[in-house]
Amino acid sequence: MAFARRDGELHAEQVPLSAIAREVGTPCYVYSRAALTARFRAWRDAPAAQPKLICYAVKANSNLAVLDLLARLGAGFDIVSGGELQRVLAAGGAASRVVFSGVGKTPQEMAEALAAGIRCFNVESAAELEVLEEVAAERRRPAPVALRVNPDVDPATHPYIATGLRAHKFGIELEGAFDLYRRAAASPHLRVVGLACHIGSQITDLAPFLAALDRLLDLHDRLVAAGIPLRHLDLGGGLGVRYRDETPPEPGDYVRAVSQRVGARPVELLFEPGRSVVAGAGVFLTRVLYLKRTAERNFAIVDGAMNDLLRPALYDAWMAVEAVSDAPREADRYDVVGPVCESGDFLARDRLLALAPGDLLAVRDAGAYGFSMSSNYNSRGRAAEVLVDGDRYHLVRRRETFADLVRGETRLPE
Ligand code: LLP
Numbered sequence: 001m002a003f004a005r006r007d008g009e010l011h012a013e014q015v016p017l018s019a020i021a022r023e024v025g026t027p028c029y030v031y032s033r034a035a036l037t038a039r040f041r042a043w044r045d046a047p048a049a050q051p052k053l054i055c056y057a058v059k060a061n062s063n064l065a066v067l068d069l070l071a072r073l074g075a076g077f078d079i080v081s082g083g084e085l086q087r088v089l090a091a092g093g094a095a096s097r098v099v100f101s102g103v104g105k106t107p108q109e110m111a112e113a114l115a116a117g118i119r120c121f122n123v124e125s126a127a128e129l130e131v132l133e134e135v136a137a138e139r140r141r142p143a144p145v146a147l148r149v150n151p152d153v154d155p156a157t158h159p160y161i162a163t164g165l166r167a168h169k170f171g172i173e174l175e176g177a178f179d180l181y182r183r184a185a186a187s188p189h190l191r192v193v194g195l196a197c198h199i200g201s202q203i204t205d206l207a208p209f210l211a212a213l214d215r216l217l218d219l220h221d222r223l224v225a226a227g228i229p230l231r232h233l234d235l236g237g238g239l240g241v242r243y244r245d246e247t248p249p250e251p252g253d254y255v256r257a258v259s260q261r262v263g264a265r266p267v268e269l270l271f272e273p274g275r276s277v278v279a280g281a282g283v284f285l286t287r288v289l290y291l292k293r294t295a296e297r298n299f300a301i302v303d304g305a306m307n308d309l310l311r312p313a314l315y316d317a318w319m320a321v322e323a324v325s326d327a328p329r330e331a332d333r334y335d336v337v338g339p340v341c342e343s344g345d346f347l348a349r350d351r352l353l354a355l356a357p358g359d360l361l362a363v364r365d366a367g368a369y370g371f372s373m374s375s376n377y378n379s380r381g382r383a384a385e386v387l388v389d390g391d392r393y394h395l396v397r398r399r400e401t402f403a404d405l406v407r408g409e410t411r412l413p414e
Contacts, residue, residue: 002035003283003364008326010283010362014391017285017324021360024395026287027304028384029371031061031396033069035281036367040073043273046255050262052269055099057237058084060274060368061282065387065396067091070277076119078237078272082109085116095119099234099270101148101198103128103169110135114143122148122196122234124171126180129190136189145184146194146234149177149219151212155200155238158315162200171197177219178226185228192228194270195220198236201275204248206257209235213261220265233262234270241279243365244318251276275368282367284309284383285324286347288359289339298334300355305338306345307377309363309370313344321348324360336361340378371397379405 003012010017012030020030043054055076058067062084067077068091076097077088088098095116100109103124110132113121123129123145136143150171155162163170172180184190199212213235220230235258240248251273258269286304293299311317321336331354336347347363355361374382381400386393 002032002038002281003362005326010322010324012283012388012393015388015393017283017362018360020386020388020393021285021287021324024384024386025399026285026360027302027308028285028386028399029282029366030285030386030388030393031063031066031278031282031367033387033389036066036069036278037073039277039281040070040075043251043255043271043277044074046252048255048259048269050259050267050269052255052271053097053232055097055234055270055272056277057272057274058087059372061278061370062087062372063385063396064091065394066278067093069387076270078274082106082112085109085113085118089116099146099196099272101196101272105132107131107135110143111139114139114141118144120144120146120193120232120234122146124148126172126176129180129184133187133189142189142191144191144193146192146196146230146232147172147177147180147184148196148198149174149216151197151199151215153199153208153211153215155203155208156205157200157202157240158317160315163198174215174219178222181223181228182226193230194232194234195223195230196234196236196270198272199238201238202240203238204240204246206249206254209238209254210257210261213258217261217265220267230267232268232270234272237272237274237276239273239276241276241365241368243320248276277368279365279368282365282370284363284366284370286361286363288355288357288361290357291334291355298332300334300336300353300361302336302338302347302361304347304363304383305340305378305380306342307340307375307380308338308383309347309366310373310375311369312347313342319348319366320364321351321353321361322364323353323355324362327354327356327359329354329356340380376400376405381405
């Protein structure tokens with residue numbers, strides 16, 4: 001266990017979290033190298049009959065040290081912007097292992113990714129395919145493409161993070177995909193290499209993934225019969241994690257089930273996991289500023305807020321919160337809230353905690369969509385990030401200062 005209680009205190013590997021908070025300050029994110037490594041290996045080393053490539057979804061946690069570590073472990077990367085491509089390259093990742101997802105790629109981003117030599121563009125509309133073809137023609141460099149189809153399956157997750165239903169903006173409708181493949185295959189500027197989907201996030205059951213796969217395989221087989229072979233099938237990301245009492249499948253179970261269904265088809269399997277690689281490998285540390293009792297509720301006002309960790313406010317997500325150090329106090333029920341001026345600014349509600357001002361709290365499973373969704377709202381500098389490695393730790397992003405906040409801004413001329 002990368003995060004475990006020893007001697008009455010929560011540790012990250014060998015390091016007490018209180019020591020990090022003392023030296024780096026709060027709020028801050030703490031990641032475990034051992035946990036990141038173990039979670040990535042669970043994907044990478046999952047046996048499959050086909051070759052496979054794990055393209056970590058950069059949006060879940062895009063800190064350069066995290067990307068560096070994953071690149072060293074052999075990861076590919078799923079990106080959704082030019083900024084993410086530059087992060088991957090800056091962290092030592094190989095462009096040849098990058099797939100580019102997203103419904104709104106700009107011609108500029110396409111040109112940069114093409115020049116870098118990425119593995120594949122996951123194209124999400126006929127209009128995007130046309131623009132990509134123009135960009136590739138201009139640069140005289142054929143673009144490798146997969147169509148991201150919308151398999152119209154219900155992933156049974158939060159509506160904001162479900163993506164594979166017909167009503168969503170994502171992917172190309174299955175019915176139209178075949179004809180679009182024909183067009184792509186006929187273009188001298190496009191190289192058809194794969195077929196992709198992504199049906200949503202925090203999915204805790206294999207059934208929706210396998211329903212989507214069946215639809216992909218059906219289209220794959222029709223394409224092959226029409227003389228359009230595919231080198232890879234990209235199943236997207238979405239495998240859930242345990243925040244509270246969920247029981248998601250292990251990556252190995254998922255990979256095995258996919259591999260079996262794909263059978264003898266000569267394709268490589270691509271997966272784009274984000275959350276399941278990094279969520280459990282991080283905690284968010286925040287300190288109690290004040291305790292406030294009202295007739296209705298008790299509030300623990302902490303120094304971390306919705307700008308630092310948005311998931312509870314945005315999705316009403318439940319994330320475990322615990323006191324970092326044991327204390328002989330009476331427990332009470334608290335809403336854990338931040339200093340931001342919105343009633344939606346909470347990290348947790350109605351939790352039994354034994355607290356005093358100055359206490360340190362850890363929000364668990366905060367490695368995914370934590371820092372990466374943070375903002376400067378209320379002119380709060382973004383939190384520091386720390387990566388623990390055994391009995392040492394590295395500051396992998398320093399806390400933002402006022403100078404960082406106003407960089408790029410100017411006052412009016414005289
Ligand atoms: N591939 C594509 C095309 C995606 O859109 C996503 C996530 C992934 C892969 C990675 O999915 P994962 O394995 O992490 O589920 N902010 C939300 C999650 C948004 C997910 C967006 N797309 C949250 O905090 O729950």
